[in-house]
Amino acid sequence: MLTSGKISENARSNRRQLQGVAAAFSALGDPNRLRIVLALRQGELCVCQIVALLELANSTVSRHLQIIRETGIIESYKQGRWVYYRMATSDEGATLVRALLPMLSLAEASAQAAADARRLARIQRINPEELCRTQLTQVK
Amino acid sequence: MLTSGKISENARSNRRQLQGVAAAFSALGDPNRLRIVLALRQGELCVCQIVALLELANSTVSRHLQIIRETGIIESYKQGRWVYYRMATSDEGATLVRALLPMLSLAEASAQAAADARRLARIQRINPEELCRTQLTQVK
DNA sequence: TCGTCATTTCGCCAAACAACGAAATAACAC
DNA sequence: GTGTTATTTCGTTGTTTGGCGAAATGACGA
Numbered sequence: 001m002l003t004s005g006k007i008s009e010n011a012r013s014n015r016r017q018l019q020g021v022a023a024a025f026s027a028l029g030d031p032n033r034l035r036i037v038l039a040l041r042q043g044e045l046c047v048c049q050i051v052a053l054l055e056l057a058n059s060t061v062s063r064h065l066q067i068i069r070e071t072g073i074i075e076s077y078k079q080g081r082w083v084y085y086r087m088a089t090s091d092e093g094a095t096l097v098r099a100l101l102p103m104l105s106l107a108e109a110s111a112q113a114a115a116d117a118r119r120l121a122r123i124q125r126i127n128p129e130e131l132c133r134t135q136l137t138q139v140k
Numbered sequence: 141m142l143t144s145g146k147i148s149e150n151a152r153s154n155r156r157q158l159q160g161v162a163a164a165f166s167a168l169g170d171p172n173r174l175r176i177v178l179a180l181r182q183g184e185l186c187v188c189q190i191v192a193l194l195e196l197a198n199s200t201v202s203r204h205l206q207i208i209r210e211t212g213i214i215e216s217y218k219q220g221r222w223v224y225y226r227m228a229t230s231d232e233g234a235t236l237v238r239a240l241l242p243m244l245s246l247a248e249a250s251a252q253a254a255a256d257a258r259r260l261a262r263i264q265r266i267n268p269e270e271l272c273r274t275q276l277t278q279v280k
Numbered sequence: 281t282c283g284t285c286a287t288t289t290c291g292c293c294a295a296a297c298a299a300c301g302a303a304a305t306a307a308c309a310c
Numbered sequence: 311g312t313g314t315t316a317t318t319t320c321g322t323t324g325t326t327t328g329g330c331g332a333a334a335t336g337a338c339g340a
Contacts, residue, residue, distance in 0.1 A: 021247040022171045029166025030298075031158060047317060057300055062318055064298085081307050081316045099242035106239050107161040132316065170328075187287060197330055202288055204328085221286045221337050272286065 024071040024096060032056065034058045037087075038104065038113050039072055039120050044086035048132040053116060061115075072096050082128065090097050164211040164236060168182050168243075172196065173204050177227075177252050178244065180214055184226035188272040192263045193256060212236050222268065 028034045032054055039045060039053055051061045065085055068074050072093040076085045087097055107113055123131065168174045172194055179185060179193055191201045203226055208214050212233040215223045227237055247253055263271065 016251040018247050018252040022169055022174050025165045026169025031162045033161040034162050060228040089189055099246050102239035109159050112158040199330060
């Protein structure tokens with residue numbers, strides 16, 4: 001069950017509108033949300049993997065993901081207790097992602113993005129179930 | 141005398157960094173700032189032409205222009221009392237503009253952008269000196 | 281030099297936003 | 311049904327932001 005979020009059809013048809021483009025820009029105007037999208041370009045992730053990467057509260061990450069998802073750039077699906085997020089595959093979402101590619105490439109050339117990519121590779125080697133479990137104990 | 145704004149060399153070298161990309165996204169995440177950039181893609185404009193298009197206070201427009209200019213997307217030059225803004229021509233700015241093109245094209249396909257383009261064409265037919273002069277009397 | 285004009289900067293304000301912890305929700309195992 | 315787990319939603323808080331009018335700045339003309 002793929003979900004782009006609880007957005008109304010009206011909001012969906014605004015994607016091609018100026019407001020929709022501005023919303024996508026605004027979503028990626030937060031550095032942490034930009035880092036999330038760059039991470040998802042490496043492959044789908046569950047919330048706790050993103051939490052581990054960003055070192056933010058899970059509630060904050062969840063909210064960030066909701067904001068990005070509502071722009072259509074990413075989508076999510078449930079697998080048991082886990083919710084996985086990935087880059088949009090729908091026609092409309094993919095159009096937006098394609099248009100964003102040159103800018104995302106620019107961001108990927110940064111030292112921060114490289115450091116994130118290295119950490120993410122390590123995070124992805126940990127069993128997600130174990131990663132989620134150890135997160136509560138690591139909360140400080 | 142071209143000016144990209146009073147940005148430090150440190151901020152300039154961050155353009156290729158994640159923060160710089162996020163700043164560009166953030167700048168264009170405001171609908172009015174996005175409208176400004178779409179308008180400048182039609183050709184250079186002075187502040188009062190942009191004020192006429194957006195129907196905002198001149199101080200607000202000036203602030204918006206400063207924010208966009210600091211990202212490197214646009215540049216400005218003085219001609220007497222007038223300050224003209226245009227899309228960036230420097231190597232670095234042009235790279236950013238090029239990367240933004242697909243998204244700007246998406247925004248240009250909107251009804252709002254088309255309406256703006258029509259109004260802007262009319263505004264550009266007015267002598268800028270006369271336009272500026274009549275603006276103070278139109279302030280409500 | 282003084283007055284006018286175009287723009288920028290400043291100060292204020294209400295709204296929006298990113299962070300957090302707590303509560304609620306949904307999925308799972310026993 | 312109960313307890314555990316992953317995630318989302320809610321409420322709070324301090325910070326940021328987009329709008330405005332007023333003040334400051336710089337260019338021009340007499």
